[in-house]
Amino acid sequence: xxxxxxxxxxxxxxxxxxxxxxxxxxxxxxxxxxxxxxxxxxxxxxxxxxxxxxxxxxxxxxxxxxxxxxxxxxxxxxxxxxxxxxxxxxxxxxxxxxxxxxxxxxxxxxxxxxxxxxxxxxxxxxxxxxxxxxxxxxxxxxxxxxxxxxxxxxxxxxxxxxxxxxxxxxxxxxxxxxxxxxxxxxxxxxxxxxxxxxxxxxxxxxxxxxxxxxxxxxxxxxxxxxxxxxxxxxxxxxxxxxxxxxxxxxxxxxxxxxxxxxxxxxxxxxxxxxxxxxxxxxxxxxxxxxxxxxxxxxxxxxxxxxxxxxxxxxxxxxxxxxxxxxxxxxxxxxx
Amino acid sequence: xxxxxxxxxxxxxxxxxxxxxxxxxxxxxxxxxxxxxxxxxxxxxxxxxxxxxxxxxxxxxxxxxxxxxxxxxxxxxxxxxxxxxxxxxxxxxxxxxxxxxxxxxxxxxxxxxxxxxxxxxxxxxxxxxxxxxxxxxxxxxxxxxxxxxxxxxxxxxxxxxxxxxxxxxxxxxxxxxxxxxxxxxxxxxxxxxxxxxxxxxxxxxxxxxxxxxxxxxxxxxxxxxxxxxxxxxxxxxxxxxxxxxxxxxxxxxxxxxxxxxxxxxxxxxxxxxxxxxxxxxxxxxxxxxxxxxxxxxxxxxxxxxxxxxxxxxxxxxxx
Ligand SMILES: Nc1ncnc2c1ncn2[C@@H]1O[C@H](COP(=O)(O)OP(=O)(O)OP(=O)(O)O)[C@@H](O)[C@H]1O
Ligand SMILES: Nc1ncnc2c1ncn2[C@@H]1O[C@H](COP(=O)(O)OP(=O)(O)OP(=O)(O)O)[C@@H](O)[C@H]1O
Ligand SMILES: [Mg+2]
Ligand SMILES: [Mg+2]
Numbered sequence: 001x002x003x004x005x006x007x008x009x010x011x012x013x014x015x016x017x018x019x020x021x022x023x024x025x026x027x028x029x030x031x032x033x034x035x036x037x038x039x040x041x042x043x044x045x046x047x048x049x050x051x052x053x054x055x056x057x058x059x060x061x062x063x064x065x066x067x068x069x070x071x072x073x074x075x076x077x078x079x080x081x082x083x084x085x086x087x088x089x090x091x092x093x094x095x096x097x098x099x100x101x102x103x104x105x106x107x108x109x110x111x112x113x114x115x116x117x118x119x120x121x122x123x124x125x126x127x128x129x130x131x132x133x134x135x136x137x138x139x140x141x142x143x144x145x146x147x148x149x150x151x152x153x154x155x156x157x158x159x160x161x162x163x164x165x166x167x168x169x170x171x172x173x174x175x176x177x178x179x180x181x182x183x184x185x186x187x188x189x190x191x192x193x194x195x196x197x198x199x200x201x202x203x204x205x206x207x208x209x210x211x212x213x214x215x216x217x218x219x220x221x222x223x224x225x226x227x228x229x230x231x232x233x234x235x236x237x238x239x240x241x242x243x244x245x246x247x248x249x250x251x252x253x254x255x256x257x258x259x260x261x262x263x264x265x266x267x268x269x270x271x272x273x274x275x276x277x278x279x280x281x282x283x284x285x286x287x288x289x290x291x292x293x294x295x296x297x298x299x300x301x302x303x304x305x306x307x308x309x310x311x312x313x314x315x316x317x318x319x320x321x322x323x324x325x326x327x328x329x330x331x332x333x334x335x
Numbered sequence: 336x337x338x339x340x341x342x343x344x345x346x347x348x349x350x351x352x353x354x355x356x357x358x359x360x361x362x363x364x365x366x367x368x369x370x371x372x373x374x375x376x377x378x379x380x381x382x383x384x385x386x387x388x389x390x391x392x393x394x395x396x397x398x399x400x401x402x403x404x405x406x407x408x409x410x411x412x413x414x415x416x417x418x419x420x421x422x423x424x425x426x427x428x429x430x431x432x433x434x435x436x437x438x439x440x441x442x443x444x445x446x447x448x449x450x451x452x453x454x455x456x457x458x459x460x461x462x463x464x465x466x467x468x469x470x471x472x473x474x475x476x477x478x479x480x481x482x483x484x485x486x487x488x489x490x491x492x493x494x495x496x497x498x499x500x501x502x503x504x505x506x507x508x509x510x511x512x513x514x515x516x517x518x519x520x521x522x523x524x525x526x527x528x529x530x531x532x533x534x535x536x537x538x539x540x541x542x543x544x545x546x547x548x549x550x551x552x553x554x555x556x557x558x559x560x561x562x563x564x565x566x567x568x569x570x571x572x573x574x575x576x577x578x579x580x581x582x583x584x585x586x587x588x589x590x591x592x593x594x595x596x597x598x599x600x601x602x603x604x605x606x607x608x609x610x611x612x613x614x615x616x617x618x619x620x621x622x623x624x625x626x627x628x629x630x631x632x633x634x635x636x637x638x639x640x641x642x643x644x645x646x647x648x649x650x651x652x653x654x
Pocket of ligand 3: 056058187490
């Protein structure tokens with residue numbers, strides 16, 4: 001568990017404000033992100049969780065300028081050191097990517113080139129470095145060792161398809177670590193790893209984060225890992241951030257009904273073995289026509305008429321903990 | 336007779352070019368799977384867990400006839416398939432189906448979802464129109480409007496559901512699912528698993544599920560096998576294995592499953608030492624260099640498979 005002081009206000013590295021993003025589709029614009037506001041504090045690990053398709057990867061890609069061609073940012077900004085990442089030119093992105101911001105993807109083959117050896121790719125990524133080829137090679141071996149790749153020397157000569165799924169992901173992690181970024185974005189980096197390795201990678205990310213003081217955005221569906229690794233947690237639903245707080249606040253006192261429902265589905269919390277796992281009935285709303293009021297209303301056990309009419313703002317639950325749910329409106333409690 | 340009977344299966348990969356291997360004086364191939372035996376009965380689910388790189392997907396590829404076995408036997412429905420002809424495979428491919436580890440990459444990027452879900456039917460010469468596509472999408476909880484999308488327009492979870500629909504299209508006898516819910520949120524994971532369970536109850540399909548998700552194994556499998564460096568270290572009824580692991584690697588693996596609570600502070604067994612390579616196996620017990628309980632005979636003696644009731648393990652000093 002992180003030992004950071006939870007009340008001190010850490011400096012912000014990246015501040016996402018009111019970010020809205022549309023995908024252009026044949027049937028009209030799909031509003032994948034809607035008024036997302038989120039601060040990534042310096043030197044802390046922020047977990048991002050939420051339903052498949054709620055926009056976690058889209059948010060992650062927008063932080064590293066790797067959005068697909070049919071995406072357009074239609075509002076808001078992403079502030080980092082006086083830059084607005086939401087409106088950067090391609091040439092400016094090339095300067096940031098791989099130096100100040102690095103990413104590990106959900107699918108390791110996204111960042112590995114299938115026709116180039118692992119070693120060559122690890123040399124290529126150090127192209128800014130002026131050291132000799134032999135030094136770069138040694139550094140590549142060192143980082144492969146760091147992520148516990150057996151026989152690292154010989155792995156430099158293999159192609160990505162010759163590695164197991166977990167090893168490919170470890171190679172990606174090694175490549176991201178090589179660049180020592182300020183912001184490391186990790187989109188489900190441990191999904192393909194076994195539990196002992198997952199914990200090793202989690203320890204490794206913590207260690208690296210402590211060593212270089214970088215900020216990490218960690219996207220995951222594994223709530224146990226998020227609880228273990230992250231200082232802060234943001235919960236997304238249907239393109240919105242619906243709850244934010246420290247990991248303790250979110251896991252001990254979830255305020256949004258979606259967060260509560262998500263936790264109830266976690267088989268890790270169910271002691272007795274069962275084949276009938278709990279689910280959240282219903283589906284994500286159609287993001288081309290997001291509902292007017294609360295996005296979770298149709299699936300929410302507590303919904304009442306106000307939820308259909310009025311879009312809930314982020315209500316404060318506690319210092320540093322807020323959620324988009326009218327249940328938290330104090331004037332409601334009085335009524 | 337079980338639906339699937341695997342005996343002493345061994346699978347090799349080349350490690351480097353023959354010439355290089357000869358120059359370096361090292362063997363050019365290695366055993367990624369080094370003698371594995373198991374059975375799955377119709378209607379049963381076996382969970383295969385273990386170290387990343389231990390050979391789990393390799394076993395799956397060989398079961399599906401995509402990679403040759405070096406030796407050993409695989410009997411499916413009474414038929415030896417390591418020596419099956421191309422004609423036999425045409426039938427076998429209908430009866431065995433696969434859900435791949437990589438959700439998006441395994442879907443052809445140029446096909447629409449409607450073609451993707453019905454492709455297995457068309458490959459086997461069956462008609463498959465819009466209605467069939469809609470039915471299959473409905474089966475995995477995707478609205479019909481997804482039929483017109485391409486893989487890159489799907490989220491990871493949506494792509495995964497398309498994979499489930501494809502795997503179920505042919506009504507297989509054996510479903511091999513490599514990480515069927517990796518990348519899914521807890522609710523959708525529950526849906527996919529309930530769906531597999533429901534299909535299994537209805538059709539009696541046997542399922543081999545390969546996964547790192549220990550919570551999933553605990554809830555949905557009847558039996559589980561734990562793999563390390565190309566071999567099973569333990570196998571048995573899931574409840575018994577979770578209740579009392581006999582092999583130290585199993586114990587370490589199970590202890591690494593984190594609790595969804597930042598304050599849980601549960602003691603974990605952290606494995607020290609390097610992850611060994613199947614190219615240079617340790618002497619004696621494969622696990623001894625990292626084993627917290629290793630004793631003086633472990634580096635010398637290769638442990639046999641010990642059978643105890645419904646379970647078995649490979650350890651000289653079981654827990
Ligand atoms: N290029 C695209 N064109 C159109 N729609 C897209 C595109 N990429 C993603 N989407 C849609 O945008 C929404 C958000 O997708 P995103 O990949 O960000 O979800 P996610 O939260 O990362 O999901 P998962 O947990 O399954 O990875 C989804 O509904 C998805 O179908
Ligand atoms: N095509 C190949 N050529 C050479 N070696 C390979 C090939 N495919 C896999 N291997 C090696 O075989 C071993 C087993 O790989 P496999 O993909 O079966 O592991 P796995 O247990 O599925 O791992 P993961 O949990 O990471 O997916 C690994 O050492 C891997 O590097
Ligand atoms: Mg995603
Ligand atoms: Mg695998």
